[in-house]
Amino acid sequence: xxxxxxxxxxxxxxxxxxxxxxxxxxxxxxxxxxxxxxxxxxxxxxxxxxxxxxxxxxxxxxxxxxxxxxxxxxxxxxxxxxxxxxxxxxxxxxxxxxxxxxxxxxxxxxxxxxxxxxxxxxxxxxxxxxxxxxxxxxxxxxxxxxxxxxxxxxxxxxxxxxxxxxxxxxxxxxxxxxxxxxxxxxxxxxxxxxxxxxxxxxxxxxxxxxxxxxxxxxxxxxxxxxxxxxxxxxxxxxxxxxxxxxxxxxxxxxxxxxxxxxxxxxxxxxxxxxxxxxxxxxxxxxxxxxxxxxxxxxxxxxxxxxxxxxxxxxxxxxxxxxxxxxxxxxxxxxxxxxxxxxxxxxxxxxxxx
Amino acid sequence: xxxxxxxxxxxxxxxxxxxxxxxxxxxxxxxxxxxxxxxxxxxxxxxxxxxxxxxxxxxxxxxxxxxxxxxxxxxxxxxxxxxxxxxxxxxxxxxxxxxxxxxxxxxxxxxxxxxxxxxxxxxxxxxxxxxxxxxxxxxxxxxxxxxxxxxxxxxxxxxxxxxxxxxxxxxxxxxxxxxxxxxxxxxxxxxxxxxxxxxxxxxxxxxxxxxxxxxxxxxxxxxxxxxxxxxxxxx
Numbered sequence: 001x002x003x004x005x006x007x008x009x010x011x012x013x014x015x016x017x018x019x020x021x022x023x024x025x026x027x028x029x030x031x032x033x034x035x036x037x038x039x040x041x042x043x044x045x046x047x048x049x050x051x052x053x054x055x056x057x058x059x060x061x062x063x064x065x066x067x068x069x070x071x072x073x074x075x076x077x078x079x080x081x082x083x084x085x086x087x088x089x090x091x092x093x094x095x096x097x098x099x100x101x102x103x104x105x106x107x108x109x110x111x112x113x114x115x116x117x118x119x120x121x122x123x124x125x126x127x128x129x130x131x132x133x134x135x136x137x138x139x140x141x142x143x144x145x146x147x148x149x150x151x152x153x154x155x156x157x158x159x160x161x162x163x164x165x166x167x168x169x170x171x172x173x174x175x176x177x178x179x180x181x182x183x184x185x186x187x188x189x190x191x192x193x194x195x196x197x198x199x200x201x202x203x204x205x206x207x208x209x210x211x212x213x214x215x216x217x218x219x220x221x222x223x224x225x226x227x228x229x230x231x232x233x234x235x236x237x238x239x240x241x242x243x244x245x246x247x248x249x250x251x252x253x254x255x256x257x258x259x260x261x262x263x264x265x266x267x268x269x270x271x272x273x274x275x276x277x278x279x280x281x282x283x284x285x286x287x288x289x290x291x292x293x294x295x296x297x298x299x300x301x302x303x304x305x306x307x308x309x310x311x312x313x314x315x316x317x318x319x320x321x322x323x324x325x326x327x328x329x330x331x332x333x334x335x336x337x338x339x340x341x342x343x344x345x346x347x348x349x350x351x352x353x
Numbered sequence: 354x355x356x357x358x359x360x361x362x363x364x365x366x367x368x369x370x371x372x373x374x375x376x377x378x379x380x381x382x383x384x385x386x387x388x389x390x391x392x393x394x395x396x397x398x399x400x401x402x403x404x405x406x407x408x409x410x411x412x413x414x415x416x417x418x419x420x421x422x423x424x425x426x427x428x429x430x431x432x433x434x435x436x437x438x439x440x441x442x443x444x445x446x447x448x449x450x451x452x453x454x455x456x457x458x459x460x461x462x463x464x465x466x467x468x469x470x471x472x473x474x475x476x477x478x479x480x481x482x483x484x485x486x487x488x489x490x491x492x493x494x495x496x497x498x499x500x501x502x503x504x505x506x507x508x509x510x511x512x513x514x515x516x517x518x519x520x521x522x523x524x525x526x527x528x529x530x531x532x533x534x535x536x537x538x539x540x541x542x543x544x545x546x547x548x549x550x551x552x553x554x555x556x557x558x559x560x561x562x563x564x565x566x567x568x569x570x571x572x573x574x575x576x577x578x579x580x581x582x583x584x585x586x587x588x
Contacts, residue, residue: 192451192458195444199452202441209401209435211427211456211505 026168041275048271050228056265058221059201064121067128068226070248072233077145087151098230106222125250133245144244264310354379360409369395371565382535384551385544387561393544401433402426432507442487453504471500492523548585552576
């Protein structure tokens with residue numbers, strides 16, 4: 001099972017190539033519009049990585065995600081526009097505030113299990129949206145926050161500065177945050193903490209019998225997921241520079257969910273693949289207006305039916321199948337008859353179960 | 354060591370356990386016999402905290418443990434190997450075992466020692482450590498389940514029907530290792546339907562019927578009892 005050195009090398013080469021491509025992208029695509037689409041994809045991907053942790057790895061479907069995204073965005077908007085904070089202070093503040101909101105919501109909602117948790121989180125998402133929409137004195141309500149300042153320029157040591165009214169600078173900022181997100185997620189899922197989350201996804205009861213504190217672990221996953229929703233929201237505020245309540249509506253959560261399911265929940269590449277794919281398709285179907293959901297609906301159904309773990313998951317299982325076909329069935333022939341009979345039994349048990 | 358006093362568990366109006374009292378002594382291998390639905394699994398699940406008793410007390414070395422959460426009970430040294438060898442099927446054997454050491458994960462050396470012990474007990478798991486646990490045969494999966502429970506270094510090991518759905522030869526091997534684990538000093542409470550094989554390795558036995566203990570005694574006494582022979586051994 002251990003991957004051969006060759007495949008490791010080719011894997012590394014692919015990551016390197018993708019990284020270089022991402023770095024060079026602003027110089028490859030000259031269209032500002034296309035670059036804008038990519039920036040939005042990255043931003044969504046950061047939020048979806050959060051959703052992926054709680055849904056894909058911990059198995060809890062939270063529908064409050066856009067609420068935390070909204071908290072992140074409005075924190076930056078209010079702090080920079082009304083209190084004249086620097087964007088670079090408002091950004092961590094947004095992440096922290098979203099996480100704190102995550103702790104509060106999680107403490108209450110994670111006491112519920114499976115569908116009940118999901119329904120509760122949907123209500124929380126709606127409450128967060130309504131709060132943002134109706135708290136006029138703070139959020140300007142339906143008028144929205146207009147003219148959020150861009151991130152403050154960063155002076156360079158050799159004179160001059162990085163100015164964030166420039167699209168390329170925004171691109172690199174969002175890319176940096178995306179790489180940070182993927183790095184953190186990779187560390188989490190390859191650690192004991194990540195295995196704890198996956199154990200809970202597998203079975204809460206079984207996880208608790210081996211001594212895992214299920215509630216605390218779920219809460220941790222939920223808070224981290226809220227943190228990244230907040231980060232994405234904060235970046236959104238500094239980039240789009242106009243905030244309206246609809247960005248925190250549960251509809252946004254469902255957009256995130258759509259991208260995650262298509263990209264592949266419970267995989268590291270899934271959120272990015274889903275965000276890139278769905279957004280580029282959405283943009284190219286602009287002419288169909290809201291009819292484009294007529295395209296997405298059946299597509300989502302097909303993906304869920306044939307690739308329950310999305311495109312990324314489908315790719316991995318396809319790769320596995322090809323590898324198994326290449327290997328002759330030598331291992332089976334070597335098995336002693338008793339174990340073979342035993343194996344057959346478990347197979348039939350599995351079918352019954 | 355582990356004592357149950359008048360323990361009752363009810364599911365709505367149905368009494369799954371009726372005032373069960375039991376004592377598990379330090380270092381012994383105790384077997385819990387009974388047909389399907391006698392309450393063996395309910396009893397083990399109540400000890401490990403997955404079910405709340407409606408009455409009665411469970412104490413471990415004099416300390417009350419009933420009412421604690423499952424994770425706290427594991428920390429007190431009671432580790433359960435659930436019925437039907439439930440594993441984290443997509444995870445590798447190695448990761449399954451490592452998760453068993455969740456409560457003592459900070460003690461890296463201790464974890465390695467436990468892992469080496471489990472591999473010495475079941476060498477085949479070492480060979481298959483990178484395979485997904487769900488791809489193993491039934492007997493091997495049971496080994497992973499027991500190994501995972503041992504990784505928490507329990508004082509008391511609760512085993513729920515480890516022979517379930519296994520071929521006779523594999524069952525014998527399974528019981529041999531259970532006896533070996535007990536000889537190393539782990540107290541074991543074993544729930545079994547396979548009375549004949551279980552009584553051969555156990556020190557004492559309790560017999561349950563519809564949620565209550567109907568008989569208890571040394572393995573020889575129970576094995577020699579005419580009713581038991583007819584009901585469970587069939588000879």
